[in-house]
Amino acid sequence: MAKAPVLTPQAEDFPRWYQDVVAKAELADNGPVRGTMVIRPYGYAIWERMQAELDRRIKDAGAANAYFPLFIPQSYLEREQEHVEGFSPELAVVTHAGGKKLEEAAVVRPTSETMIDAYFAKWVQSYRDLPLLLNQWANIVRWELRPRLFLRTTEFLWQEGHTCHATDTDARAYALRILREVYEDFVVNVMAVPVFAGLKTDREKFAGAVASYAIEGMMGDRKALQMGTSHVLGQNFARVFGITYLTESGDQEFAWQTSWGVSTRLVGALIMAHGDDGGLRVPPRLAPVQAVVLLVRDEDGAGERAAALRHELAGAGVRVELDARVDVTFGRRAVEWELKGVPVRLELGPRDATAGTVSLVRRDTTAKETVPLAGVAGRVTALLDEIQTTLYEQAVARRDTNTVDAESLDAARDAAQRGFSRLAWDGSGDAEDRLAEAGVTVRCLQRADGGLPESVDESGLFAVIARAY
């Protein structure tokens, strides 16, 4: 009799498979207040690796980290009309504190443009102060009616960058630099997820922005997930908050701004872009644990060999753990590490100890090879590179196989039910309404060569259309 699978199969019910992975791989749990999330140690370790990789790229792009308060006075949020209208339905509000009713309600930040801009107005005086490039790692609250762990939670963790520039050109260039050199580079080269980068339509752009750029990945169910956004804000917020600077020629001008962010939603993307019916598959460059040494039984010196192997791999720069819990069945432990998506398992038992061998099991292909213990570190390092490449190639193949060039809106709408479609786009008429009726949206606009448009009014654009998270 076949054993019941640990997870609901993807083909049977993708959303349930997702929930199962989140629970069984011990990534997260529901919080007690509706829509909130407990990020468990393994889920948080993945987020810490994401943070480290992103933080390095953000600093390389010249931005410095800072921290601004959680509570925004209600009046600040109300200053930019489009912005407050966009966020009002999602706000959590502190009305009482320190045992008293507050004179002015404090909003728990849904994003920090209005808070940070109030300080930019103090700090920016002259062209010498520009560009001013800040980033913060913070928690954010947006009340969600249909929460889903990692993908859409009432509280989430993110980084939000906020910058001021002397010219529109500088600001636009910086927004695109962040999109390409920070977000796309991280998602493609570390997370091994190919993306379409493009411009959002007016309907999909950030509340208060002039232009919003995004990267969109294809998940295992062929739906799109927005994985990062970078906004050109023009002088909209600068006018409202009075962020002015003295130009070199002695004039006062409003600063040009950007803002940009990625969040713990990326953990959801990781699950859905690479996961299979066995659980997570974490690309080696991202993995908090790249390899696990599984001691089968502690006989014939196998325990010592396993410990030495862990030590050797750690010395070779591999993020490795030793699982010597021989009082738990081997099968159960193997399933645990498979669920967690650790790229390479090294299984070592008494026979291996005697023979001087170890079995290597790849998580991506389940291929297994028995190799001599001597020189195993080199083999593991090479295998990690192979797995990184394989996961990326698999994701590219899925994306390309399921992306259709459509000739008409109807064809694009139908194809978008089963994947991505691309359609020549002029933005006129009720095209977006007709897509919305069918439950699909324009994920982004690109030039014919995949390049980034400056505005939605550019001619010769193509729309990438899909169902989306």
Next chain:
Amino acid sequence: MAKAPVLTPQAEDFPRWYQDVVAKAELADNGPVRGTMVIRPYGYAIWERMQAELDRRIKDAGAANAYFPLFIPQSYLEREQEHVEGFSPELAVVTHAGGKKLEEAAVVRPTSETMIDAYFAKWVQSYRDLPLLLNQWANIVRWELRPRLFLRTTEFLWQEGHTCHATDTDARAYALRILREVYEDFVVNVMAVPVFAGLKTDREKFAGAVASYAIEGMMGDRKALQMGTSHVLGQNFARVFGITYLTESGDQEFAWQTSWGVSTRLVGALIMAHGDDGGLRVPPRLAPVQAVVLLVRDEDGAGERAAALRHELAGAGVRVELDARVDVTFGRRAVEWELKGVPVRLELGPRDATAGTVSLVRRDTTAKETVPLAGVAGRVTALLDEIQTTLYEQAVARRDTNTVDAESLDAARDAAQRGFSRLAWDGSGDAEDRLAEAGVTVRCLQRADGGLPESVDESGLFAVIARAY
């Protein structure tokens, strides 16, 4: 005519000097909601260095990071009587969210015992699950009536550790391990601040704890600052939240717990423990910028030399910046770096470029030496070690000079107005009331040899008494 000092002198008004340093070194600013704080990039860079050093030690002590929600249901907080009474006056409460009144108000976490314990109750089943050692980096809200930047703010950043153990002995040992190997080790060896480690009296202990341990440092005005706490919680919270486990012999038992934390208050400690009338003095092991190369004027190849010097120092592992802002006066830039407390300044002008020399200026002593450019990296590295040692020795000397062994409560109370006093302590009578009337408190209880007591009822204890932040 002498120039007006940049900062209020310490001797004139220590609290104003503190405020001046925070503002002029660009560490932090007041937030718009009462008592909140904007941590500016240089202040945040110091906090990031603190986080990195503490996080490594916490992980070495076996704890894993996780993240729990910001919002705690009011009912959770109310379960532990002493705990809720301790925190009630400081709570911020969300009553409205998503455009509606909430059925149950959500409290913004003032600490996370009650939230995390609700999950420990699910995760802890058997002795095999113990010890369970978690930590989180998070923001915390406690409404403050008399806020001061870094020292006491309505919102602050911290880490909070929460653990479950199989026995009282294990839990106590772990609480002390964190106090000694994480907090004391970091504060002494990285922050260069000597501390008294000891047990809090019942009056000063954490609301809900069996015993609270703390490390207390002496600031520049000879007042005490609590720099970290580690609590033995017994089974108090475990009983309330139902954290039980199956013992090896098959019984159900409540888990034994600890919790422990340090916060952005440590940045305040850094300022007050080492700062002088010129500004901050940051110990090299902590400093985000350990050395700055100050280009005096870009003539005779000085600019190239300065850039090469920065490159060489970075290659030698020094955290170094190049200040080539030659359009700002040299004096103004030197004062800026002095305010920021960067341990070593390397001043390089055209004459140095020609002579192949550079001037090294120590921030701790203001000693200046001119040395050949060849071999300067080795000299800077050695100097950083010397400065670390000097700052620690100065802090020890101040602490020891200003700590008095008192023979009577009256003598101890008087001496505590000018520093620390130590007094044989049996905890009986109204001693703590009489100290409180004079504005001083028992900072901690120690054994005669400085060791940590198990309980306040132990005989032969000494009290460390001081004014405190």
